[in-house]
Amino acid sequence: MPTLLGLNSGTSADGVDAVILRFDGELPNLPADILATVHQPYPAGVRHTLDRLLTELEAPLELLCSLHYEIGDSLASAAAAALAHAGLPSHGSVDVCGSHGQTIYHLPPPAARRGSRTPSTWQLGEPSVIAESIRAPVAADFRAADLAAGGEGAPLTPILDHLLFTHPHRNRLRLNIGGIANLTWLPAGASPLEVVAFDTGPGNTLIDNLVRSITRNAETCDRDGRRSARGRAIKEILSEMLSDPYFARKPPKSTGRELFNLHWLEPFRRQAGALNLSDEDLLATVTALTPASIAHAIEHHLPPGTRVDEVIVHGGGARNPVIVNGLRRRLPTETELATVEQYGIPLQSLEPLLFALLGWLCLRRIPVFYSNATGLKHPVILGKLIIPATTPDR
Amino acid sequence: MPTLLGLNSGTSADGVDAVILRFDGELPNLPADILATVHQPYPAGVRHTLDRLLTELEAPLELLCSLHYEIGDSLASAAAAALAHAGLPSHGSVDVCGSHGQTIYHLPPPAARRGSRTPSTWQLGEPSVIAESIRAPVAADFRAADLAAGGEGAPLTPILDHLLFTHPHRNRLRLNIGGIANLTWLPAGASPLEVVAFDTGPGNTLIDNLVRSITRNAETCDRDGRRSARGRAIKEILSEMLSDPYFARKPPKSTGRELFNLHWLEPFRRQAGALNLSDEDLLATVTALTPASIAHAIEHHLPPGTRVDEVIVHGGGARNPVIVNGLRRRLPTETELATVEQYGIPLQSLEPLLFALLGWLCLRRIPVFYSNATGLKHPVILGKLIIPATTPDR
Numbered sequence: 052m053p054t055l056l057g058l059n060s061g062t063s064a065d066g067v068d069a070v071i072l073r074f075d076g077e078l079p080n081l082p083a084d085i086l087a088t089v090h091q092p093y094p095a096g097v098r099h100t101l102d103r104l105l106t107e108l109e110a111p112l113e114l115l116c117s118l119h120y121e122i123g124d125s126l127a128s129a130a131a132a133a134l135a136h137a138g139l140p141s142h143g144s145v146d147v148c149g150s151h152g153q154t155i156y157h158l159p160p161p162a163a164r165r166g167s168r169t170p171s172t173w174q175l176g177e178p179s180v181i182a183e184s185i186r187a188p189v190a191a192d193f194r195a196a197d198l199a200a201g202g203e204g205a206p207l208t209p210i211l212d213h214l215l216f217t218h219p220h221r222n223r224l225r226l227n228i229g230g231i232a233n234l235t236w237l238p239a240g241a242s243p244l245e246v247v248a249f250d251t252g253p254g255n256t257l258i259d260n261l262v263r264s265i266t267r268n269a270e271t272c273d274r275d276g277r278r279s280a281r282g283r284a285i286k287e288i289l290s291e292m293l294s295d296p297y298f299a300r301k302p303p304k305s306t307g308r309e310l311f312n313l314h315w316l317e318p319f320r321r322q323a324g325a326l327n328l329s330d331e332d333l334l335a336t337v338t339a340l341t342p343a344s345i346a347h348a349i350e351h352h353l354p355p356g357t358r359v360d361e362v363i364v365h366g367g368g369a370r371n372p373v374i375v376n377g378l379r380r381r382l383p384t385e386t387e388l389a390t391v392e393q394y395g396i397p398l399q400s401l402e403p404l405l406f407a408l409l410g411w412l413c414l415r416r417i418p419v420f421y422s423n424a425t426g427l428k429h430p431v432i433l434g435k436l437i438i439p440a441t442t443p444d445r
Numbered sequence: 446m447p448t449l450l451g452l453n454s455g456t457s458a459d460g461v462d463a464v465i466l467r468f469d470g471e472l473p474n475l476p477a478d479i480l481a482t483v484h485q486p487y488p489a490g491v492r493h494t495l496d497r498l499l500t501e502l503e504a505p506l507e508l509l510c511s512l513h514y515e516i517g518d519s520l521a522s523a524a525a526a527a528l529a530h531a532g533l534p535s536h537g538s539v540d541v542c543g544s545h546g547q548t549i550y551h552l553p554p555p556a557a558r559r560g561s562r563t564p565s566t567w568q569l570g571e572p573s574v575i576a577e578s579i580r581a582p583v584a585a586d587f588r589a590a591d592l593a594a595g596g597e598g599a600p601l602t603p604i605l606d607h608l609l610f611t612h613p614h615r616n617r618l619r620l621n622i623g624g625i626a627n628l629t630w631l632p633a634g635a636s637p638l639e640v641v642a643f644d645t646g647p648g649n650t651l652i653d654n655l656v657r658s659i660t661r662n663a664e665t666c667d668r669d670g671r672r673s674a675r676g677r678a679i680k681e682i683l684s685e686m687l688s689d690p691y692f693a694r695k696p697p698k699s700t701g702r703e704l705f706n707l708h709w710l711e712p713f714r715r716q717a718g719a720l721n722l723s724d725e726d727l728l729a730t731v732t733a734l735t736p737a738s739i740a741h742a743i744e745h746h747l748p749p750g751t752r753v754d755e756v757i758v759h760g761g762g763a764r765n766p767v768i769v770n771g772l773r774r775r776l777p778t779e780t781e782l783a784t785v786e787q788y789g790i791p792l793q794s795l796e797p798l799l800f801a802l803l804g805w806l807c808l809r810r811i812p813v814f815y816s817n818a819t820g821l822k823h824p825v826i827l828g829k830l831i832i833p834a835t836t837p838d839r
Contacts, residue, residue: 418834
């Protein structure tokens with residue numbers, strides 16, 4: 052029964068999420084036995100340096116060189132904490148650790164073309180430091196081989212979705228509602244090539260930005276959807292929002308805060324002002340856009356004649372009842388709505404779990420080929436593998 | 446008979462050296478069958494960007510992210526050229542490729558301590574791009590595991606020296622005379638722990654700098670020692686040079702252009718001026734310092750009672766007859782003087798050969814432990830391994 056360790060540092064750049072799990076058999080599957088989940092904040096110095104780096108987007112080489120190993124120390128420390136939490140020895144306890152590291156730049160092919168650059172991606176957190184600490188194989192840099200094979204290097208979550216959530220008889224849809232919302236379409240018994248994944252549009256980013264703007268930064272999100280619940284969504288404005296060309300574009304497609312931001316909201320705020328709408332009404336409308344654009348994507352961008360048996364939700368948006376209720380209303384009544392937590396996966400664990408699984412695939416030399424997710428051109432083994440000298444060859 | 450490919454981009458940052466070789470058995474040995482050696486200059490854009498980067502020592506993240514993959518393209522292109530030169534198919538022809546990449550920052554423990562940084566090192570040239578191109582396993586980032594295990598991440602050449610040049614009955618000394626000169630002590634039948642390696646002092650760097658200064662940058666080196674051959678070395682100045690504390694310091698030790706530069710030469714230039722010496726006399730003295738400091742190191746820093754049977758020289762300095770003759774005069778008459786070329790290794794191939802061998806050790810999971818070279822604390826497997834999906838598991 053393989054024991055895997057997964058490490059991730061999210062876009063918020065505030066610390067490391069770690070998970071340790073066990074599963075039966077050669078390929079990861081559910082139910083997985085989650086032995087530990089840990090969140091460990093970065094030391095203040097690392098957080099401060101990262102904040103500056105991600106704002107200024109340039110730095111001395113010495114700082115970057117050193118920071119790569121400092122974040123490696125943080126990853127190793129979170130790994131050690133997870134091992135302790137699981138009651139496992141600190142050395143040689145896992146078959147493999149998969150580490151994503153901290154993304155500080157991502158330049159997929161379209162963005163690279165626009166800037167006359169080479170498609171590339173960059174994660175900090177030297178994995179050799181982790182291997183030295185836990186004395187177990189470590190796999191890292193999972194996006195590089197995908198980019199080298201002509202892919203976008205993202206999203207990788209559909210691999211986890213496919214391995215863990217594909218059902219032999221049910222068409223499932225995995226939905227992450229983070230800053231941006233994305234879905235993974237998993238038809239019954241899907242092969243990797245049948246998996247389709249794309250960004251549906253804004254998740255929480257417009258909501259968060261609007262709340263910040265309305266409250267002059269006193270609040271950073273609409274906790275439990277309380278503000279938007281006090282307003283009502285205005286149909287006319289919502290349908291104008293949905294006329295943005297992004298929603299009509301066929302997948303594969305991805306988007307980000309570069310498009311869906313306060314600037315994008317500006318004309319709708321003016322419209323709301325002209326109609327004398329309250330801040331809450333505008334917020335309710337913006338909140339309604341998330342389930343509306345997801346429902347739009349399901350209706351228009353999945354293979355024709357598709358019946359969605361189940362939607363399995365994850366991400367901050369899954370905790371906003373206004374979004375979840377909106378989604379419920381817009382989905383066909385026969386579609387079940389569930390969360391990844393109902394499948395035994397703690398909320399913070401999905402991302403580190405993904406990298407634990409990718410670490411295992413790398414160790415076992417199992418290629419992946421999800422061409423409708425990242426656009427890569429042929430199967431590749433994701434990741435680079437580090438083997439400590441003191442580990443017996445399992 | 447394994448086929449290995451090695452790639453290196455030296456400190457001059459002007460292009461990529463590639464080598465393809467075959468050898469018999471499990472561990473690399475001599476004679477190796479060198480199938481191809483290739484030097485491929487960087488495209489002008491990459492060279493220009495690197496020049497600026499290594500001068501300004503800071504850059505936007507976007508540039509660095511992209512440059513990592515652009516240099517990956519250059520490495521892949523040199524690999525392809527070497528495969529073509531060797532008459533091998535472009536895909537799946539080698540057991541492993543070892544790639545060093547282009548160092549843009551190196552912060553070993555002492556320098557890191559001085560600057561309150563974390564010991565670290567940084568090489569550009571994404572190895573996944575090479576694996577995608579040659580469809581063969583690629584190992585890279587050889588210095589990281591050594592640093593993580595408490596080493597300096599350098600020098601790595603002693604590993605090649607030990608594997609290729611250790612003799613069952615003869616005490617050998619491998620000597621590289623580059624900008625800085627360093628030696629590897631290989632007593633007869635040496636185990637890795639008996640290998641001692643350190644920098645002896647300046648190689649060509651003082652000579653080059655002085656020639657540039659004398660000729661106001663019209664010349665960049667003393668070709669074939671012609672200028673220094675016209676002067677004579679002044680014993681008094683030479684012995685004052687040799688009184689620099691670096692030469693007396695016990696190994697392990699390393700030095701660089703941070704110490705041995707025009708600033709270091711200043712007092713000796715003043716002294717030469719006061720004595721009305723010609724530029725050629727001063728240059729002859731500076732040139733004599735290289736063999737003198739090497740002989741000093743052999744006399745004082747090898748285990749007592751050591752008899753050096755053979756010195757095997759490599760590097761630009763090995764082509765300067767004034768240095769080589771100086772060395773000959775200062776070595777005991779029973780010590781033979783040879784070049785690595787006499788052992789069948791072309792001049793440009795030693796460094797890429799090292800990384801080909803390290804690639805093989807990584808692929809075969811063979812740990813290294815040269816604690817008297819890099820100072821690491823326990824055996825490690827150097828490098829990170831990338832396996833292409835299309836390669837059969839050999």
